[in-house]
Amino acid sequence: MNFLQYNHENLLSEDLLLKQNLEFSKDIPNFHRLEINHSSGKFNLEEKTYLAVSTALQLFSGQSTKIDRAKKACANFKVLNQDILGSHTSLNRKQILNMLTQLYLYVFPRISDFMGLPEKQVSSRGFSLSLKNLFILPELEDNSQFFENISGFTLNVQTKTKSVQEVILLLSGFHIPIYKIKKSQNR
Secondary structure (H helix, E strand, O other): OOHHHHHHHHHHHHHHHHHHOOOOHHHOOOEEEEEEEEEOOOOOOOOHHHHHHHHHHHHHHOOOOEEEEOOOOEOOOOEOOOOEEEEEEEEOHHHHHHHHHHHHHHHHHHOOOOOOEEHHHEEOOEEEEEEOOHHHOHHHHOOHHHOOOOOOEEEEEEEOOOOHHHHHHHHHHOOOOEEOOOOOOOO
8 A cells, every 4th residue: 555545545535525525435536547648640650669659658557558540541640540549558546546656756756847737737527647758757767768769648637526626626635736827918
């Protein structure tokens, strides 16, 4: 049991019950699913690049990936039917907490200008996060020569919440900061 799982089961669940004035423990906001995606236009040109991406996703998530293929041909994007477009993997509840622990302890401190998640990336159904530099991941930095051409991953976290405020409350309970983007005064 990692510290985020312990924190959620023992401290955060009671805190959310009191703050939101919920009647039942099943109504506590929770994480539902985490998807890690990668897509690129290079896969239809060179299928060797897909192997590096698939391996990087497997090392990062700890489970096998699924191939995303084109359902139809599209001449504008130079995509044929059944071309490889990308890959993804989905994590369940226990693996989500392990992944969030890994992000909180290892990835976020290595990002030089990390202030938190932008508020515009948080919705009532969850939040999304893009990792552009993959060499901040501890699993991939040892074998960085194999993953030089990978552009990045997108993490989509779905929650069982009804409003943006519940998601922000859930993330603040896990000590993941959220910042507001200031509007510029250009006229």
